Amino acid sequence: MGPGPRTAVPHGGLMASRQSQLHSYQFATQRTVSALVTRDPDPAQPPFRRVGGSVFASLMVAILALGAVGIYGLIVSGGNTTWRAEGAVVVERESGAKFVYLNGQLHPVLNYASALLASGSTDPKPISVSRRSLAGAPRGTPLGIPGAPDSLAEPGKLLGAPWTVCSNQVRQPDGTSHAQSSLLVGARPATAHPLAPGEALIVRTGETEYMIWNAHKFRIPADDQRIVHDAIGVHEDQPVPAATALLNVIAPGVDLGRVRVPGTGPSKVAGMAVGDRASVSTPGVGVQNFVALADGLAQISQLQANLMASAGSVAHDQPPSWLAVQPRSKLSVGSTDPVAALPDRPPTVVTPADGQRAVCAVFSDASGLPEIAVNAAPPAVGAAAVTGSQSPTSAVLADRVLVAPGRGAVVLAVPSPDATTGTLCLVTDLAVAFPVASTDALATLGYAGVQPPRLPDAVVALLQRGPVLDQAAARAPAVLR
DSSP states (O other), X not given: OOOOOEEXXXXXXXXXXXXXXXXXXXXXXXXXXXXHHHSOSSOSSOTTHHHHHHHHHHHHHHHHHHHHHHHHHHHTSSOOOTTOSTTEEEEETTTOOEEEEETTEEEEBSSHHHHHHHHOOSSOOOEEEXXXXXXXXXXXXXXXOTTOOSOOOOGGGBOOSOEXXXXXXXXXXXXXXXXXXXXXXXXXXXXXXXXXXXXXXXXEETTEEEEEETTEEEEEOGGGHHHHHHHHTOOTTOOEEOOHHHHHTSEEOOOOSSOOOSOOSBOSSTTOBTTOEEEEEETTTXXXXXXXXXXXXEEEOHHHHHHHHHTTOOXXXXXXXXXXXXXXXXXXXXXXXXXTSOOSSOOEEOOOSOTTSEEEEEEOSTTSOOEEEEEEOOOOOTTOEEOOSBOTTOOBOOSEEEOOTTOBEEEEEESSTTOSOOEXXXXXXXXXXXXXXXXXXXXXXXXXXXXXXXXXXXXXXXXXXXXXXXXXXXXXXXXXX
16 A cells, blocks of 8 residues: 655655554554564464454354244244134143133143034144143133043044944863954955855854844744754754844844744634645645645745644645635734745755854945855954943943044944934044034034944944033033042
8 A cells, every 4th residue: 555645744854644644553563463473573364364254154153043043932932822712722742632722711621522522613723832832821621521532533534334243253262162243343354255045044142043044133932943943954063153242233033933823723624723734736836835724724935834844733735626625714824024024935054164254244324234244254353442242331242343543433323224313423443432412513523524324223332332522511621530
């Protein structure tokens, strides 16, 4: 840098300007510092230039870090207030505890379902909030329904029909075996053989036997078991032990046993007494069977004729010409209900392939008439819920209930196929059915618009029953036990 302008002084000398004096001072100071630090008064690069840059950069990083910490603190460490909205469902991030924000207070709730019901929202969106953010909120009375579910399946994970009830033999360590029932929610058995229209199955529970045919069960009275076995050709190894839960969901038909003929004594049919049988074979028609009643002949089925023969009734083979002149009775023998009536001909009794295979009833709708399947692979009950076999009210439950993890169901349990009302139930993967008070309550649980399938209430009754899920009950003070 060149010398600055000069000012004339007395005696003909020149005096330096203030700027030149300042530059000279700075230059002298710099040489002195350099000599002390580097032992060189004229180094190629002045000392502390890099140090100054580092200090400046460090200062800027510190300022940015402090700003980030401040913003984080506002959001996380006590500054988050976005959850303070009426009806908000809040989940404490650290513990998973549930709350609902009502009337300016944060109410602890017993479970997740209670929180949703208490919120009243049809589009519940739980908010995860830190414990510190909740610390200063005014607390209200604990609310909720004891025993309501704490986990709910997503709407897209709900299971529909079919539901299947199975029974299979389970061996015990001591070598004995017993019939175990299973309920499969939203599933059917694997490798099963559906009973054909002409096939039947004989099952036994305790000392009582039933014939299962045409999706109905027909009780065989203990005193008539030999008669029935002879009439339809049942072998000793064919009756299958069955769980009571399976039989409870199959609609009953009439009893299958000896044929009850009204009256005794002589008949208007010549040469026959009341209760005698007549068999007439007509070309083009086949064999027709009749029983003599007091006022004439009543036609009976081949199965009824076999039952009467097994019971020892007198038989008469007659030509078609004899039939044409005999009086006909105004009475009938057996059931007149075409649905619950016995088959006309003896069915073919199915022999199970293996005692360990399952007998199942598959329900696809509320008709109450399931598809009966035999020789099914036993359900894999490793992950099944164990019910205890009986409810607190002594109702029979399925021994095992299989609901896929993370899944559930919403169903309408109806008492009959033509019922216009029923019980709306939410089923969780813990195998508990919770009655839902209304469609509004169902919507607050996150299932708005779900169309529940109709199923027989006898099937849904095989599940353990939970408390009613009701919005008013969810907002009531919790009764802690």
